Amino acid sequence: MIVTAPKRIYIGLLSLGVGLMALMGGAICYAFIYRPHYLVKGLLVLIGAFLLVAVPFLLLGLMGIVLSILSERRLPSFENCIHTTMNLLLPIVVLLGKALRVGKEPVERSFVSVNNYLVRLAARSCQPNELLVLLPHCLQDTECSHKITVRLNNCQRCGRCPVGPLLDLHDEIGFFISVATGGSQARRIVKDRRPKAILAVACERELTSGIQDVGSIPVLGILNQRPEGPCRNTRVDPLAVRQVLEHFLRGDD
Ligand code: SF4
Numbered sequence: 001m002i003v004t005a006p007k008r009i010y011i012g013l014l015s016l017g018v019g020l021m022a023l024m025g026g027a028i029c030y031a032f033i034y035r036p037h038y039l040v041k042g043l044l045v046l047i048g049a050f051l052l053v054a055v056p057f058l059l060l061g062l063m064g065i066v067l068s069i070l071s072e073r074r075l076p077s078f079e080n081c082i083h084t085t086m087n088l089l090l091p092i093v094v095l096l097g098k099a100l101r102v103g104k105e106p107v108e109r110s111f112v113s114v115n116n117y118l119v120r121l122a123a124r125s126c127q128p129n130e131l132l133v134l135l136p137h138c139l140q141d142t143e144c145s146h147k148i149t150v151r152l153n154n155c156q157r158c159g160r161c162p163v164g165p166l167l168d169l170h171d172e173i174g175f176f177i178s179v180a181t182g183g184s185q186a187r188r189i190v191k192d193r194r195p196k197a198i199l200a201v202a203c204e205r206e207l208t209s210g211i212q213d214v215g216s217i218p219v220l221g222i223l224n225q226r227p228e229g230p231c232r233n234t235r236v237d238p239l240a241v242r243q244v245l246e247h248f249l250r251g252d253d
Contacts, residue, residue, distance in 0.1 A: 007117065009102060010110035011065065013093040014085070018058045020096075025051040061085025065114065074121040082118065086111070087212045108204035112221040115211050119218040124197065126248045128174035132195035133241065134210070136202050136224060137181045138234045139163055149179050165238040173245060183209055190214055197248050201236045220244050 028048040036044065062085055064078025075082075090111060097107040137149055141161040146154040148163060157164035163179075170177045176193055180186035183206065190198065190213075198219045200210050207221040222241060224234040 005106065005109035005113040007069065007110060007114045009097070009106055010093060010114050011062075011069075013096045013100075013102070013107065014062055014065070014089055016096055017089050017092045018055065018062050018085075021051055021058065022055050025055055057081055058085050058089065065118070068118060068121055069114075072121070074118075083216070086115065086118075090208070090212065105204045108208040109223070112204065112207045112211065112223070116220050119220050120247065122218060124218065124248075125250060126196045128249065129176065130196035131175040131245065131248055132190065132193050132198045133166070133170070133175055133177045133245070134186055134189065134198060134200045134202075135163070135166065135177065135179045135236075136206065136234065137179055138231045139166075139201070139224065139236060140179070142233055149181055152177060152179060161233070162236050162238060166236075166241060169238055169242060169245070173249070175245060183213070186210060187213055190217070199241065199244050199248070201241070203230060203234075220248070 025048060028044050028051070031044055032041075058081075060078065061081035061083075064075055064082040065085070068075050068078070068082070093111070094104055094107050097104065139162050140148055144158075144161065146156060148155050152163075152167065155163050155167055157167060159165075166177065176195065178189045178193075180189060186200075186206075195217065198210075198214065198217055199222065200207055200219055201222045201224050202210065203224060203226070207219075207223070211219045211221065222236060222244060224236050226232075226234050228234075
């Protein structure tokens with residue numbers, strides 16, 4: 001399924017993170033009233049200067065995300081701020097979630113959901129050969145002896161796992177498709193292929209780190225289903241993959 005988890009989790013925690021940073025900036029200004037030791041003063045000046053630059057920028061990014069969602073429109077002038085805010089504050093957002101007893105997975109799912117929404121709004125149309133579909137190795141049936149990570153066409157399309165139907169889709173549409181055994185291999189594929197857009201199938205953790213890694217390339221994330229637990233015989237609906245691909249090919253939602 002395309003990730004459409006509640007966006008409010010990520011946006012709420014992001015707002016809290018930016019708010020706390022602004023508060024910290026205020027507290028640093030207040031601390032100067034007590035004439036701190038010069039070493040402490042130096043440290044406070046450094047942190048204060050960082051916050052002075054970072055907080056307005058992050059606030060703009062946050063505002064851009066919220067306005068994009070509320071207006072259902074792409075806001076090109078906010079794009080850089082949005083991208084930096086989304087990715088830079090993710091570790092803080094996850095930490096805040098932990099402190100508030102929100103699990104890491106719901107936070108990551110919400111992050112991917114916000115990302116998907118913004119990518120859909122950006123709606124860049126692509127040619128099939130500019131599209132990269134990245135699949136996780138765990139989609140392959142564990143009993144299958146064909147080495148699809150070496151060569152995807154080794155798959156016999158026997159119907160026991162989703163790899164066969166996805167290869168049929170690849171033959172029909174003509175996008176580039178690859179199976180990655182992990183994050184570093186996925187990064188290498190993206191670097192070699194230089195796609196205009198990526199459709200990634202993975203779990204919350206891999207999707208989140210993948211979206212952060214690829215920088216400015218739009219990535220739409222589809223969450224794999226895990227009926228047997230993580231990393232084993234996972235599933236994905238080829239119809240959901242087709243719908244996302246059509247979105248990229250048409251360049252609209
Ligand atoms: S479709 Fe069949 S042959 Fe292809 S990877 Fe899955 S189990 Fe192996």
